[in-house]
Amino acid sequence: MMFNKKKDVEDVLGSEQLPTEPNVAEDNLIRNSETVHLKPSIISEGFEFIGEIRSKGSITVDGKLKGTISVQSLTIGSTGSVDGNVTADNINVKGELSGQMECRDLVIGGRAVVEGSLTYSNLAIQRGGIIKGDLKRK
Amino acid sequence: MAENNQNGCLTVGEGVKLSGTFNVPDIASISGTIEGELTAREIIVGATGVLKGKISAEVVDLRGEIHENLHSKKSLFIRSTGKISGSIQYAEIEIEKGGDLQGSLIKIDANGNTPAQA
Numbered sequence: 001m002m003f004n005k006k007k008d009v010e011d012v013l014g015s016e017q018l019p020t021e022p023n024v025a026e027d028n029l030i031r032n033s034e035t036v037h038l039k040p041s042i043i044s045e046g047f048e049f050i051g052e053i054r055s056k057g058s059i060t061v062d063g064k065l066k067g068t069i070s071v072q073s074l075t076i077g078s079t080g081s082v083d084g085n086v087t088a089d090n091i092n093v094k095g096e097l098s099g100q101m102e103c104r105d106l107v108i109g110g111r112a113v114v115e116g117s118l119t120y121s122n123l124a125i126q127r128g129g130i131i132k133g134d135l136k137r138k
Numbered sequence: 139m140a141e142n143n144q145n146g147c148l149t150v151g152e153g154v155k156l157s158g159t160f161n162v163p164d165i166a167s168i169s170g171t172i173e174g175e176l177t178a179r180e181i182i183v184g185a186t187g188v189l190k191g192k193i194s195a196e197v198v199d200l201r202g203e204i205h206e207n208l209h210s211k212k213s214l215f216i217r218s219t220g221k222i223s224g225s226i227q228y229a230e231i232e233i234e235k236g237g238d239l240q241g242s243l244i245k246i247d248a249n250g251n252t253p254a255q256a
Contacts, residue, residue: 107235122235123233123235123237123239124234124235124237125231125233127213127232128230129232131231131243131245132243132244132245133243134242134243135239135240135241135242135243136240137239137240
């Protein structure tokens with residue numbers, strides 16, 4: 001009986017696999033459009049995060065962040081550092097940023113250090129900002 | 139500046155095209171086109187100015203275009219209409235929004251040396 005029940009459940013799950021997939025995509029769409037209005041996330045000073053971050057909202061990093069980041073807006077505070085693969089609409093750097101970056105608007109503050117390969121549409125660097133590496137305009 | 143004391147200054151008007159090697163002790167004010175090598179204390183590139191080749195100066199103020207190779211020993215200021223492509227060495231940089239920067243960037247120290255990789 002138990003086996004049968006389990007099998008039944010599996011069968012149900014298996015048969016629902018296909019129709020649920022579009023629903024998942026739809027859910028994601030709904031969720032993404034909702035999260036645009038989310039409050040910003042903050043990685044505060046002394047906090048270190050290694051991994052992947054994906055958000056349609058904004059994130060402020062005052063601590064350390066390593067990995068793959070895909071967000072709408074990324075702000076790196078003066079104590080913050082981000083290293084890895086960054087895709088964002090807006091990036092505002094006051095701290096350190098390195099790795100591979102792709103963005104629309106990039107603002108580099110006067111004490112910021114940016115290193116790596118960079119693809120951008122709009123770029124502004126304040127006096128004193130340091131930028132090293134390969135730049136490409138979209 | 140360039141208007142008051144022309145000693146050691148080069149002014150290239152809009153529409154003027156030059157090619158060759160230029161050594162300017164003071165200010166080079168470019169609204170035309172220069173191809174080749176240009177060394178100056180200060181280079182001011184107007185919105186219509188285009189520099190192509192090996193460009194070297196202490197101070198660069200750019201509203202026009204610079205291509206290929208730029209070595210800026212002190213400060214590099216790219217205005218919103220400015221455009222740079224190629225290999226760029228700078229000690230201090232500032233870019234206004236809208237400025238176009240493509241290529242490889244290397245920071246040098248104030249003495250003009252490339253510091254050891256940090």
